[in-house]
Amino acid sequence: MTNRKAHRTSADHASSPQDAPLPAPLPNANAPLQPPSRSGELAERNVLVDLVAVVVAVSHDEPRVLTLDDGASLPAGPFGSDARSLQTGLRDWVERQTHHPLGYVEQLYTFADRDRTGADGQRVMSISYLALTREQVERRAQAEGTWSSWYACFPWEDWRDGQPAVVREVLAPALTQWAAAAPSAMAREQRRRRASAAFGLDGAPWHDEMVLQRYELLHEARLTPESLRNVPEAERPAVIAPGRAMTGDHRRILATGVARLRGKIKYRPVVFELMPETFTLLDLQKAVEALAGRRTHKQNFRRLVEQQELVEETSEMSTTRVGRPARLFRFREEVLLERAIAGTKPAG
Amino acid sequence: MTNRKAHRTSADHASSPQDAPLPAPLPNANAPLQPPSRSGELAERNVLVDLVAVVVAVSHDEPRVLTLDDGASLPAGPFGSDARSLQTGLRDWVERQTHHPLGYVEQLYTFADRDRTGADGQRVMSISYLALTREQVERRAQAEGTWSSWYACFPWEDWRDGQPAVVREVLAPALTQWAAAAPSAMAREQRRRRASAAFGLDGAPWHDEMVLQRYELLHEARLTPESLRNVPEAERPAVIAPGRAMTGDHRRILATGVARLRGKIKYRPVVFELMPETFTLLDLQKAVEALAGRRTHKQNFRRLVEQQELVEETSEMSTTRVGRPARLFRFREEVLLERAIAGTKPAG
DNA sequence: CCGAATTATACTCATTCGGAGCATATAAAT
DNA sequence: ATTTATATGCTCCGAATGAGTATAATTCGG
Structure with a gap:
């Protein structure tokens, strides 16, 4: 339990799939930076x-x-x-x-x-x-x-029980209207395509990591409270997207974080940072589903996790309420060293 | 030619695979930010x-x-x-x-x-x-x-002609020595594993995007000039890694950029930003190989590009020096709207 | 105590995708 | 004409992936 705390993972440059943890801080990069060449003005x-x-x-x-x-x-x-x-x-x-x-x-x-x-x-x-x-x-x-x-x-991001009603009943029509309101035919087509790709309309697949694009699209379509702050009452659109707004651009920052995390769990074993010391495979699956906002095939999820050797058995079993008791597993910390790859991928 | 310039792609939050281009800047996020809660001190x-x-x-x-x-x-x-x-x-x-x-x-x-x-x-x-x-x-x-x-x-990053001699002859031994110099047995093992994973030693596969980790590992092992700036002459190691050093931490920034780009070309069609208006498939392949630092199977590369419909034929053929002339292709700008996925993936 | 409900876990099948190789076509160079 | 170099089409195989079936071990409601 406390062992976990000592094992602080951190990847500062974490956008590339394969960053290994850096246990020690880098020594001495502390030569004074040259003032950048040709910097005429003073910095702000x-x-x-x-x-x-x-x-x-x-x-x-x-x-x-x-x-x-x-x-x-x-x-x-x-x-x-x-x-x-x-x-x-x-x-x-x-x-x-x-x-x-x-x-x-x-x-x-x-x-x-x-x-x-x-x-x-x-x-x-x-x-x-x-x-x-x-x-x-x-x-x-x-x-x-x-x-x-x-x-x-972001109520529209939770697809665990299928397409949320919000998407079909509120966002899709509002975005369609927004697209139709564009000045030129090309702009209309472009808006339509962007909305479809982002929100999985017109048969387009849903991409769970496009959280930021979706939020920004709603923002651009003036369907968020944040986008209406300086807009006079009269000019406001009829509908706004449901979902709690936040101070400043904090909701955008949150969207950035959600997007990053959803992308990351697919190729790096970061879910385990959110799990207790031991857990059942269903616990793990539920956590991944919660983050990704979509369901996964149970058996395949197990196969993935086990064949990648992300976890190891413990001798204990869960004290389950109902059904057959499940084995408790533990994250194999070694994988952080062994591999650079691997993750816990939901359907995508 | 100039058409391309007008089509400036930009993805500011570009770490998630599926960012669609945002043609217009976001309107009005300009409500004043609340001063952050509980910010006792003044900001720096x-x-x-x-x-x-x-x-x-x-x-x-x-x-x-x-x-x-x-x-x-x-x-x-x-x-x-x-x-x-x-x-x-x-x-x-x-x-x-x-x-x-x-x-x-x-x-x-x-x-x-x-x-x-x-x-x-x-x-x-x-x-x-x-x-x-x-x-x-x-x-x-x-x-x-x-x-x-x-x-x-980064001479060690170019695997287009197989494993560079630098890796085998300079870096591998130096890293082995560095690993052996760790204080405890566990630390030695850990260093060995990190070096193997990063540089593809001991049969581990080479991951082209791990540019930053490799650079930082060399830095940590004090094999770079940058890491030796404050180290007295006497304490310096016998070998340093070849490759041009840079001011301050610019080489680290460069490594960050290379890593990001190498990761990105695999799932987003960004290579085309680096290509001329029309090009042959071999040109494209050569560009990808140059960036990724590794060779790809020619036929499979073509299959990938064509089946993903990233390009469209032009009527022209290349005026090749030798061999059968190749068709010139053009990037299908539409894909930026149509899809959020797809890239140009070399062997990985 | 029995069966229904519920969850865990093992195994199978079909499809897709990625890596690798073979074969043929079309040009220039000799 | 032959060689050489490139372009381009096609096949094969194995790994990964999506989806379904079967069986095991519990609790719970009678």
């Missing part, structure tokens, strides 16, 4: 930099995200220059704030558009991170923030 | 932010990178707060500096470790980008910077 000093974290856990078959302000915002805080690295800065800060030890941490994206301004009109740059942890129920009392299912923010 | 204002670009092209069967200072550094410049977004800031700046129109642009990673300090000891944060372009030979005269093969920096 008046930029606020802060860190935003998408902290994910899974509990009760739901993917949860750590939120503040009653689900309205993600934990965020200033980037302190004392931190050794962004990684550790984020880790320390989140752990201090929330009393949740973080497992895997990876950088998501740096947001710095001009319209991101702080209280005094200053430009705010946010470096966002994805962090995986296990929801520690016993620590909840002292922890700050609340865990909420990310499907509260 | 004394951080220099600059942009670093990994600008890639392919010519003469070599993957090239735009460098300055005779190959010693990547183009970098201050982040001006006037830029609408980081994307456009980078684009404008690179195009102004180098007179190279950029095609696809995607954010790589934000570096901000404590030891990254500027001339006056100030902390420097670098937001790095990957940009794809076609090397415009005719503009070379006015352009600044030089194109150099990235294999000049």
Whole structure:
């Protein structure tokens, strides 16, 4: 249980499939950087930099995200220059704030558009991170923030019970209308195609990782509350997409995190960061399904996990409520060293 | 030819496989951000932010990178707060500096470790980008910077003629020695495994996208000049890895870019950003091979490209020097809309 | 105590996909 | 005419994948 905590995985450059964990920090890259060639102007000093974290856990078959302000915002805080690295800065800060030890941490994206301004009109740059942890129920009392299912923010992303009604009844018609409202025939066709590809309309397949594109498409179609903030009452469209909006562009950041995680579980064994020490294969499957938002074939899931030797048996069996008791398994930490490949792939 | 320039692809959040191009910028996300909850301290204002670009092209069967200072550094410049977004800031700046129109642009990673300090000891944060372009030979005269093969920096990455001699003769022994020098038996085993997985030793397969892990492993083993900057003469190891070092951590940034691109060409049709308007299938294959650093089966490559309908025939044939003339093809821009999947995968 | 319900687990079958090789076509060079 | 080099079409095999069937071990409701 605590052994797991010592085995902090972290992949800062984690976008390529095969990053192995780096146990030790890199020694000495600390030669002073040359001032970049031909930098005529001075660099901008008046930029606020802060860190935003998408902290994910899974509990009760739901993917949860750590939120503040009653689900309205993600934990965020200033980037302190004392931190050794962004990684550790984020880790320390989140752990201090929330009393949740973080497992895997990876950088998501740096947001710095001009319209991101702080209280005094200053430009705010946010470096966002994805962090995986296990929801520690016993620590909840002292922890700050609340865990909420990310499907509260993105109801259209949960296909575990088939296509959600929202998609068919609200989004599809609204997007069709948006497409039809484009000025030129080509633009209409283009919008139609984008909507189909993103939301699996017109027989197109559903791609679970396209979370960000879907959110941005809804944003562009002005179907989100966030996109309507400066739009006068009169010009607002009739419908808006259901799902809880968030402060600033936090929902976009969340979408980025969800997209990244959904993509990642397919080729890297990161789910285990979200699992308890031991678990049944069904537990594991449920966790993957919760994250991916879609069902998987049970037998094939087992075959995949076992033939890839991601787990090892324990001698214990689950104390199941009903049905045949299942064996408890444990993640084989060795795979992090042995292989660079492998993941836990749902249908895709 | 110029049509292509108008079709600027850009995927800012480009780490998930399925990002569709977003032709229009998102409207109005410009509600003021709430100051992040519980941000007790003030954000750090004394951080220099600059942009670093990994600008890639392919010519003469070599993957090239735009460098300055005779190959010693990547183009970098201050982040001006006037830029609408980081994307456009980078684009404008690179195009102004180098007179190279950029095609696809995607954010790589934000570096901000404590030891990254500027001339006056100030902390420097670098937001790095990957940009794809076609090397415009005719503009070379006015352009600044030089194109150099990235294999000049990473000689061990080029497996097009089989395992490079460097790996077998220099790196493998040096890494073995490094592994053996670990304090404990477990650490030795761990180092051995990491080296094998990264460099394909002991029969392990070679993974072309593990560029960053390999570089960082060499760094950790102190086989790179960059890792020896603060190490006194006496303590330096006998061997260092061949390959041109770069300013600061630019070589690490380059490795990040190469890794990302190698990963990306397997599932997204980005190679075409590097190709001329029309090309033969062999041209395309050579480009992919140059990027991936490994050979592919010719017939299978053709099958893949054709069955995925990535290209369409033109009526013209190549004016080949020798052998049967090949048909010229053109990229089917429609696929960017139609599908979210597909790529051009070399052996993996 | 028995059977229904429920879950676990083993095994089979069909299809697809990726790697590798063979065969033939069309050009230039000698 | 022969050689050489490239282009292009086709086959074969094995691994991976999707989907279904069968059997085992429990709980639960009578």
